[in-house]
Amino acid sequence: MKKFPFLLIFSGLLLISCSDDDSTIDTTPVEPEPVTYTSGSADFTNYVSVGNSLTAGYSDSALFIDGQTASFPNMLASNFALVGGGDFKIPFMADNLGGATLGAQPILGNRLFLDFTTGSPTPTPVSGAGTTEISNTLSGPFNNMGVPGAKSYHLAAPGYGNVAGIAAGLANPYYARFASAADATVIGDAVAQNPTFFSLWIGNQDILAFAVSGGDGVDQTGNLDPSTYGGNDITDPNVFASVYNGLLQALTANGADGVIANIPDVTTIPYFTTVPHNPVPLDEATTGLLNGAYAAYNGGLAQLQGLGLITADELAQRTISFSPGEGNAVVIIDEDLTDLTGFNPALINMRQATADDLLVFTSQTIIGTLTNPADPTSINGVAVPLADKWVLTPEEQLAVKTAQTAYNQTIEALAQQYNLAFVDAEGVMAEIAQNGFQMPDGSMVTATYGTGGGFSLDGVHPTPRGYAILALFFVEAINTKYGSDLPGVNPLDYTGLYVN
Incomplete structure (x- = not known):
């Protein structure tokens, strides 16, 4: 007969317990030992994030309170708080609609939701008038310096937050809400906070604007004067390298550590993979x-x-x-x-068109x-x-890929030069697009539009769950580089799609 020693031991204990009428069982619940996390060599006391829409928490074609709360920097800040990190101030929009006005004139649309009333699910703006007035300047400083629409060189451009320049396309309405002055720069406002730790994720918009316009822009490779660029143009790789190096010089000038990420392949997002060439x-x-x-x-x-x-x-x-x-x-x-x-x-x-388009x-x-x-x-x-x-077209895709490759070579080289943590965001997003990302419960997050859980209804920006997956890789890179043991986040705690 096969014996099970652990059962015999249990039986013996049971007999002993039953034979001792005077014994009592202590049912007092045992409190688990508190988990203590460490920061390693990094100082997370004052964390400032710098970037564009991906940093701000933009989702479903808009910026709104819930999306800003579910931004990956805010997730990182919640981890940093476990090891001494301070408050993380966000320049919140006024509501969860996302729309905004400038002098009572609507200039930003509401976020999207899936409307099933038409028979088939249709991405539709939520109803209502957004209550965010761009000219109502917020009092900072703010730790999340993510500015939707910003290209690399915009971060160092004086006047990028000047309300008076918005109508002419010379300023950014999102930054105008919280710029410290009309002639301020994003990087200047970030550095003025003397961060002890920073994240920088910029460059996506330098190629994305060209791509989402169907290549209706100019590849400016060879043109070193970004003041002559159009809104949908591809930034020259040498301009990008010079600007990016300058951003890191400013952010690390007082000894701050940080984490930077490369640029994903924008052509693999649902914005380009949902509509077939032969419908x-x-x-x-x-x-x-x-x-x-x-x-x-x-x-x-x-x-x-x-x-x-x-x-x-x-x-x-x-x-x-x-x-x-x-x-x-x-x-x-x-x-x-x-x-x-x-x-x-x-x-x-x-x-x-062919399958290559x-x-x-x-x-x-x-x-x-x-x-x-x-x-x-x-x-x-x-x-x-x-x-x-x-x-x-394939020729336009090649221009995008060539610039992306050059940008990423710059970013990885500068991560080594400045001794910073590095996130291969290109690899993360490629894995989601090609194979999906397996969640703790065994489910998969993919890049399928509307149902995959990884991308929001604009087909470009992640869902809260998608941002949580990215946050995991940021935490992993930080732990590896600085010897910290931050716990990360559970993507299942975040929704795969907002509802109306």
Whole structure:
């Protein structure tokens, strides 16, 4: 017979207990020993976070109180408080709507929620008028210096928080709410607090603005004057490196330690992976009409290819053909095609999209609509090509990736130079996009729009749960670098999606 010694021991104890009528059992609950955390070599007394929307807690296309509370810096601050960290002041918006006014004129929209009243879930702004008035300057200083929309060079730009410059696009309304003065800089306000520890996550917007506009901007590589850049332009990598180094010089000047993070691959977020390139269903009659309408275009291309003006590969790329049934690709404008309009004005730079093209999330609002309501044949994406701003082509994706790679090389090198903790945010977000992130209860957080739990309804920014996952990796990097044993956060404590 197989014996179980631990059962025999238990039985013996039971007999002893029963044979001793005078014995009593102490039922007084035992208080668990308090857990004591240590800060290692870091000093978290005064923590200041610097960055853009990802630092501010932006979510669902807006900044609002609950989102700011669920920002990853606020999660870090809750850990730092366990080892002597002080208060973490946040420049809260006035409500949970997110909308804002400037002189009673609405300038910022409300946050999104999933509206099921239309039959299918639709991202819709919450109703109500936002009560945040931008010109009502808050009294600081504030520990969370995250400014939605900020690019790297904006953090050192005087007047970026000047209310008077907002209407002209020269200032940022979010920073205007809490800038210390009209000519203040974000980095100046941060350094003035003499932080003992900081986080810096900046650079995402330097490529994201170009990407979400469908490449409707300029790659400014080679232009070292950011004052000449447009809002959707890609920042020159040398400008980025110089600015980033200057930010770290300022933040570490008084001996502060800190943590910095690199830039994720923005093309893997739901904003670019949700709308398929081939969403068009057609019946046989419509297919015939369309192919007939494009016959002259295809024929003109073939003639010019015969003259050697375009290659056979470009002819195949540009030839437009539809088939009955599901899965027809949309027609798009591609500025990187050979310009043939000098030979024939009708041969504009259009082609059908392929799986290598990334349709921006907002393109779903235009595909299938009529350019001219009086003309039922003027269907966007079918009879009328989608404008360049609705699609990020492979050439535009390459420009984004090239800049991102250069930025990340700079960030990692400077982390070593300044002896700072480093977070591979690119790797974290890639793992969520490719494989998902397993939660403590075994569930998975993915990058699937609306249901994955990792990204909010704007398709760009994380949910509170997504921010909590990022906070875990920030804490891990800090513990590794400075010898602390901060506990991190439990992502299950944070929602995967806000409700109305």
